[in-house]
Amino acid sequence: MKRISPSIRATSLSQHNTSVVFANIFYNGPITQREISRISGLSFTTVASIVSGLEKRGVVEHSTESSTNGGRPSAIYRRNSTYRYVIGIEAQHDRFRLIVSDLAGHTISQSTTSFDKRIGKEGFLELLLRQIRDQIDIHKGDTNRFLGVGIGVGGLVNPKDDTVSILPHLPNWGSISLRESVEREFQLKVSIQNNSAAAALGELWYGLGRGKKNFLFINVRDGIGMGIVLNGELYRGTTGTAGEFGHITVDDRGPVCTCGNVGCLETLTSVPALVQSAKNLIADGVTSAINDMSNGDNDSVTFQMLVDASKQGDKLAYKLFTDAGRYLGEGVVSLVNLLNPELIIIGGDFVQTGQLVLESIKDVLIRQALELPRKAVEVVFSELGENASALGSAVPIIQEFVASPVSV
Numbered sequence: 001m002k003r004i005s006p007s008i009r010a011t012s013l014s015q016h017n018t019s020v021v022f023a024n025i026f027y028n029g030p031i032t033q034r035e036i037s038r039i040s041g042l043s044f045t046t047v048a049s050i051v052s053g054l055e056k057r058g059v060v061e062h063s064t065e066s067s068t069n070g071g072r073p074s075a076i077y078r079r080n081s082t083y084r085y086v087i088g089i090e091a092q093h094d095r096f097r098l099i100v101s102d103l104a105g106h107t108i109s110q111s112t113t114s115f116d117k118r119i120g121k122e123g124f125l126e127l128l129l130r131q132i133r134d135q136i137d138i139h140k141g142d143t144n145r146f147l148g149v150g151i152g153v154g155g156l157v158n159p160k161d162d163t164v165s166i167l168p169h170l171p172n173w174g175s176i177s178l179r180e181s182v183e184r185e186f187q188l189k190v191s192i193q194n195n196s197a198a199a200a201l202g203e204l205w206y207g208l209g210r211g212k213k214n215f216l217f218i219n220v221r222d223g224i225g226m227g228i229v230l231n232g233e234l235y236r237g238t239t240g241t242a243g244e245f246g247h248i249t250v251d252d253r254g255p256v257c258t259c260g261n262v263g264c265l266e267t268l269t270s271v272p273a274l275v276q277s278a279k280n281l282i283a284d285g286v287t288s289a290i291n292d293m294s295n296g297d298n299d300s301v302t303f304q305m306l307v308d309a310s311k312q313g314d315k316l317a318y319k320l321f322t323d324a325g326r327y328l329g330e331g332v333v334s335l336v337n338l339l340n341p342e343l344i345i346i347g348g349d350f351v352q353t354g355q356l357v358l359e360s361i362k363d364v365l366i367r368q369a370l371e372l373p374r375k376a377v378e379v380v381f382s383e384l385g386e387n388a389s390a391l392g393s394a395v396p397i398i399q400e401f402v403a404s405p406v407s408v
């Protein structure tokens with residue numbers, strides 16, 4: 001049985017019982033009424049009456065299957081995953097990834113939109129709302145088809161009012177009330193969280209984190225974020241900002257970071273840091289296939305060029321990625337020693353880099369981590385890839401629905 005349990009927020013006993021029954025079908029189904037009764041402690045009659053109501057509303061469905069021990073065939077119930085859809089979004093400073101999924105995380109429709117960060121706060125909001133509208137329009141413009149919108153942002157989210165500081169990668173933006181804007185426009189429930197925390201939830205529900213108790217998701221993009229799952233639940237910390245892995249100091253004489261400190265991990269291994277290092281080395285006269293790819297225009301060097309060059313065996317790209325893996329690895333050693341996770345999932349743009357970075361991280365881990373926790377941990381690339389964060393952003397919307405199915 002799954003450990004994920006709903007936070008029950010019901011206003012009456014019958015609502016509470018409905019939530020308990022629905023949660024059992026949603027998380028543990030397919031399941032019989034008798035099993036629900038046994039797990040929940042509710043009488044069989046109560047369970048049967050609630051299940052019948054849920055089935056009439058189309059939230060759950062049943063099929064009749066023979067019992068394995070040769071007894072009478074009994075009805076088994078499962079969630080109706082297409083009862084409603086959710087919209088999950090990863091909002092970065094230069095791109096939106098939108099996924100409309102059903103309640104089992106299957107992608108129904110999707111879009112990715114890139115933009116220039118100079119569009120500013122208003123332009124960012126306007127474009128985001130238009131992208132959501134476009135997805136709703138694919139589904140006949142019917143907002144009732146959706147339970148809500150989840151947004152994972154590359155910034156700090158204040159859990160008290162859901163305001164987002166899309167800092168530090170969009171300087172001078174101040175904070176944004178994303179939730180309010182989206183709620184007002186579509187009259188849908190909206191959930192906002194950090195994109196790396198969202199990605200960890202995505203992995204916990206749909207990816208390599210399924211069934212895992214303690215794992216970390218390291219998200220390498222413009223910055224380096226992390227989602228922490230402890231005892232099967234996302235750990236958000238006291239101010240909701242846990243996981244700022246990119247701001248641990250790895251080189252006290254390193255470059256100045258956007259956070260104001262010096263030599264933070266993300267000043268050395270994030271996507272822009274690696275692109276900048278490649279540009280600097282090429283400008284210093286180091287020969288590389290990257291220079292051919294950019295036709296000698298150092299300003300147009302991209303991360304994709306570094307990835308392509310590394311796959312061709314380019315020495316400069318090889319060095320950049322193995323160094324990046326080494327720096328990341330040193331951070332990972334501390335995480336393994338501190339938190340003793342069973343799995344570390346590397347995601348974000350580094351998924352494209354192939355085994356190079358992964359091998360480099362593992363080398364450091366073998367050399368430096370304490371033996372016992374090191375032997376218990378696996379380091380892998382995300383299989384959900386660029387979808388982890390968008391899918392996970394919508395998980396709180398689904399959790400809320402499961403906890404209170406009567407309100408929909």
Ligand SMILES: [Zn+2]
Pocket residue numbers: 246247248257258259260261264
């Ligand atoms: Zn920093």
